[in-house]
Amino acid sequence: xxxxxxxxxxxxxxxxxxxxxxxxxxxxxxxxxxxxxxxxxxxxxxxxxxxxxxxxxxxxxxxxxxxxxxxxxxxxxxxxxxxxxxxxxxxxxxxxxxxxxxxxxxxxxxxxxxxxxxxxxxxxxxxxxxxxxxxxxxxxxxxxxxxxxxxxxxxxxxxxxxxxxxxxxxxxxxxxxxxxxxxxxxxxxxxxxxxxxxxxxxxxxxxxxxxxxxxxxxxxxxxxxxxxxxxxxxxxxxxxxxxxxxxxxxxxxxxxxxxxxxxxxxxxxxxxxxxxxxxxxxxxxxxxxxxxxxxxxxxxxxxxxxxxxxxxxxxxxxxxxxxxxxxxxxxxxx
Numbered sequence: 001x002x003x004x005x006x007x008x009x010x011x012x013x014x015x016x017x018x019x020x021x022x023x024x025x026x027x028x029x030x031x032x033x034x035x036x037x038x039x040x041x042x043x044x045x046x047x048x049x050x051x052x053x054x055x056x057x058x059x060x061x062x063x064x065x066x067x068x069x070x071x072x073x074x075x076x077x078x079x080x081x082x083x084x085x086x087x088x089x090x091x092x093x094x095x096x097x098x099x100x101x102x103x104x105x106x107x108x109x110x111x112x113x114x115x116x117x118x119x120x121x122x123x124x125x126x127x128x129x130x131x132x133x134x135x136x137x138x139x140x141x142x143x144x145x146x147x148x149x150x151x152x153x154x155x156x157x158x159x160x161x162x163x164x165x166x167x168x169x170x171x172x173x174x175x176x177x178x179x180x181x182x183x184x185x186x187x188x189x190x191x192x193x194x195x196x197x198x199x200x201x202x203x204x205x206x207x208x209x210x211x212x213x214x215x216x217x218x219x220x221x222x223x224x225x226x227x228x229x230x231x232x233x234x235x236x237x238x239x240x241x242x243x244x245x246x247x248x249x250x251x252x253x254x255x256x257x258x259x260x261x262x263x264x265x266x267x268x269x270x271x272x273x274x275x276x277x278x279x280x281x282x283x284x285x286x287x288x289x290x291x292x293x294x295x296x297x298x299x300x301x302x303x304x305x306x307x308x309x310x311x312x313x314x315x316x317x318x319x320x321x322x323x324x325x326x327x328x329x330x331x332x333x334x
Contacts, residue, residue, distance in 0.1 A: 009230055021200070031309075047223045048183060052219060055218070073255075077094060084124045084145070101132065101133055110212050123145065174224060179203050188200045188311060205217075205220060207219070236253055266281045271320040273322060281293050301327050303319075
């Protein structure tokens with residue numbers, strides 16, 4: 001966990017094990033622990049699979065293109081991806097992708113496709129299940145489409161866009177797509193709970209679709225540390241600059257964080273706890289990660305866990321909300 005206010009990191013702590021289990025025993029419904037000598041302790045430098053926190057970086061990369069004038073926020077995605085037939089037919093816009101109002105369903109089984117061409121064709125023909133622009137429906141497909149759009153627009157792959165436009169200028173040297181061999185372990189990924197059979201995962205992306213796409217995806221795949229994410233948070237709270245580096249202008253950071261948020265969720269008490277209510281923004285990740293910015297008090301909270309190690313269960317965001325509430329009480333006096 002890392003928490004701070006302005007340029008100050010107030011709390012930076014690590015607890016537990018980055019690697020504790022050898023496998024998951026389905027018959028006895030328990031993890032099989034490694035001998036203590038073979039376990040890996042968590043440290044403040046441990047990288048984590050960020051899961052859906054990756055979406056925040058995709059959103060920043062998209063808004064960078066909006067700031068440069070190369071991408072229109074209300075432009076139709078089909079203008080950039082004319083071969084994505086369903087997107088063209090239904091007139092989905094860039095804003096709708098960023099606000100999860102495209103009407104696209106939450107995900108596709110890309111991991112079942114035979115090859116990259118088949119996965120691409122699935123995306124090209126996918127039609128909305130709701131009328132675009134009429135309601136919120138959280139979908140990984142929005143960020144996958146943004147990835148294709150950004151790569152088509154710039155001629156650069158998403159990992160290069162992240163590196164050149166965000167992580168390198170900010171000095172976020174521990175933030176990258178897989179492989180990341182020193183990362184905290186995630187899941188003994190097997191059917192029936194998983195969607196593919198991959199065994200115990202460490203240093204490779206947990207999300208099955210991101211894995212099927214080679215580890216680089218707009219919705220998941222990044223690994224990072226608490227310290228690096230603190231830099232990311234401080235940059236956005238400072239209006240897009242960190243030291244001499246500038247990744248966005250203040251007006252475009254405001255565009256990202258203003259309700260309903262572009263990629264960022266705003267004032268969601270279920271994981272923001274007491275920080276919600278006055279414009280706090282952030283996101284969660286399936287692997288047990290979360291990030292919250294509170295512009296009203298210039299504070300941030302990064303919570304990184306490997307809650308799916310060794311086996312996924314029902315998500316429980318009460319620890320996230322409790323940590324955010326404690327921070328809110330400290331800075332707001334509530």
